[in-house]
Amino acid sequence: MRRAPIGIVLTVVIGVVAAGSGQALGGGYLIRHAALVLTMDQSLGDGSLLGQLEDADVLMVDDKIADVGVNLPKPSGTSVIDGRGMIVMPGFVDTHEHAMQSIIRGCAADDTVVGWLARCTSGIRAANPTESEMYAAARLHTVGLIDSGVTTVNDWIGRFLTPVYRGDVRALVDSKLRFAVAVFGFATDGSDLAATVNLVKQEFIDQNPLATLQIASSPNPGTAAHVAVASQLALSLGVKLHVHLLENIADLASNQLQVLQNNGAFALGRDLHVAHFVHASDSDIATIAGLNASVAHNPLSNMRLASGIMRYPEIQNAGIRIGLGLDGGTNDTTDMFNNMRVAVGLQRAKSLNALGTPTIVEVLRAATLGGAEVLDMESQIGSLTPGKQADVIVIDPRVLNFAPSVALVNQLITNGQPQNVKYVFVAGKPLKSNGNLVGVNVGTVIKDAQAAADRIAPFLVP
Numbered sequence: 089m090r091r092a093p094i095g096i097v098l099t100v101v102i103g104v105v106a107a108g109s110g111q112a113l114g115g116g117y118l119i120r121h122a123a124l125v126l127t128m129d130q131s132l133g134d135g136s137l138l139g140q141l142e143d144a145d146v147l148m149v150d151d152k153i154a155d156v157g158v159n160l161p162k163p164s165g166t167s168v169i170d171g172r173g174m175i176v177m178p179g180f181v182d183t184h185e186h187a188m189q190s191i192i193r194g195c196a197a198d199d200t201v202v203g204w205l206a207r208c209t210s211g212i213r214a215a216n217p218t219e220s221e222m223y224a225a226a227r228l229h230t231v232g233l234i235d236s237g238v239t240t241v242n243d244w245i246g247r248f249l250t251p252v253y254r255g256d257v258r259a260l261v262d263s264k265l266r267f268a269v270a271v272f273g274f275a276t277d278g279s280d281l282a283a284t285v286n287l288v289k290q291e292f293i294d295q296n297p298l299a300t301l302q303i304a305s306s307p308n309p310g311t312a313a314h315v316a317v318a319s320q321l322a323l324s325l326g327v328k329l330h331v332h333l334l335e336n337i338a339d340l341a342s343n344q345l346q347v348l349q350n351n352g353a354f355a356l357g358r359d360l361h362v363a364h365f366v367h368a369s370d371s372d373i374a375t376i377a378g379l380n381a382s383v384a385h386n387p388l389s390n391m392r393l394a395s396g397i398m399r400y401p402e403i404q405n406a407g408i409r410i411g412l413g414l415d416g417g418t419n420d421t422t423d424m425f426n427n428m429r430v431a432v433g434l435q436r437a438k439s440l441n442a443l444g445t446p447t448i449v450e451v452l453r454a455a456t457l458g459g460a461e462v463l464d465m466e467s468q469i470g471s472l473t474p475g476k477q478a479d480v481i482v483i484d485p486r487v488l489n490f491a492p493s494v495a496l497v498n499q500l501i502t503n504g505q506p507q508n509v510k511y512v513f514v515a516g517k518p519l520k521s522n523g524n525l526v527g528v529n530v531g532t533v534i535k536d537a538q539a540a541a542d543r544i545a546p547f548l549v550p
């Protein structure tokens with residue numbers, strides 16, 4: 089490792105103190121002398137898929153990546169972060185979430201999604217939760233996501249009443265994460281969908297540059313009317329329709345792709361976003377590829393619920409955009425490192441091929457730029473390309489679970505844990521700084537979530 093001259097050391101120390109307080113001294117942050125920068129931009133660095141540079145700097149000015157390179161000049165007023173020994177990369181993009189489900193962590197851990205829905209999410213509905221309870225639940229989740237290095241989350245809210253929407257989306261806004269939220273509304277005939285969409289749009293989305301609207305639906309014969317209304321609304325608003333598709337083997341009986349086709353969802357084309365897609369036939373994969381629709385892969389959830397193993401290689405080979413999702417309470421954690429590890433591990437265990445898809449490089453791409461492509465946000469986020477939004481994470485491998493630094497790219501998957509994420513920036517603002525969550529009282533977040541969980545617990549069948 090190179091030695092820094094004494095002047096640089098002093099600058100670094102001063103800069104870290106400033107960054108540790110969560111306040112930039114002036115116009116941004118310079119991460120200096122990072123051991124490894126994964127830009128995810130093939131035109132930068134070594135030309136590989138990861139766009140790797142060693143002993144390199146990343147400069148953020150205002151909300152954007154200003155420069156990436158070696159020995160960058162420091163603009164005046166910029167805070168310096170000592171990157172020596174660390175890994176810098178784009179923040180993770182979580183393409184399928186249910187933030188408020190953190191309130192039912194561990195519920196029905198011996199059941200499939202069918203039983204889990206009946207025993208756990210139905211319990212939330214039966215408890216008639218208040219806005220502040222759902223805020224507490226989603227707050228716990230979003231804070232966990234930040235801790236894990238997630239910088240963009242795609243939340244999907246099901247058939248719930250207005251207070252649930254208000255609590256959940258308010259927590260997304262307060263998190264300062266970049267987010268897309270898929271709105272279902274609260275009536276099975278779809279008649280109240282537009283009202284809920286209007287509420288969420290006007291109160292939380294339209295004025296927020298970090299927020300994007302989506303429409304949520306579920307393609308089953310019993311909800312066909314909702315799919316029709318939701319598809320029409322998504323088309324008219326020019327937003328994505330986000331659905332669960334072929335998650336559990338029981339879904340095969342519902343002809344879900346047929347329900348989507350018969351009710352206008354195919355007209356959305358690349359604005360159709362499907363979660364899971366586990367029990368997809370060759371022809372289902374060809375259909376989704378033909379539509380240019382995208383897929384959220386949720387391996388931790390699929391494993392927990394005995395849902396199956398998504399046909400990742402076939403789906404990727406068909407040219408379908410794949411991102412990773414944590415899938416709320418069905419995966420129980422907000423740990424994106426664990427999700428990446430499982431995405432690789434499940435395919436290896438199935439194929440008996442250690443070189444199979446996704447490789448370590450492919451899963452790192454899916455968790456960042458791939459997720460951005462799924463959300464059609466790759467012109468803004470997903471790589472450290474100058475001009476893009478400064479959604480950046482810094483990982484410190486020099487700790488017990490990660491050290492020694494031998495093969496850092498591999499170790500992100502084999503060793504990485506949320507506790508290794510030292511800094512998280514969204515739009516150039518620090519949400520985690522020097523290992524501490526910025527502006528968050530973790531004790532209060534946990535206490536509020538526990539109070540909500542205690543009140544709702546009698547309605548669950550754990």
Ligand SMILES: [Zn+2]
Pocket residue numbers: 184185186244332363415
């Ligand atoms: Zn889901």
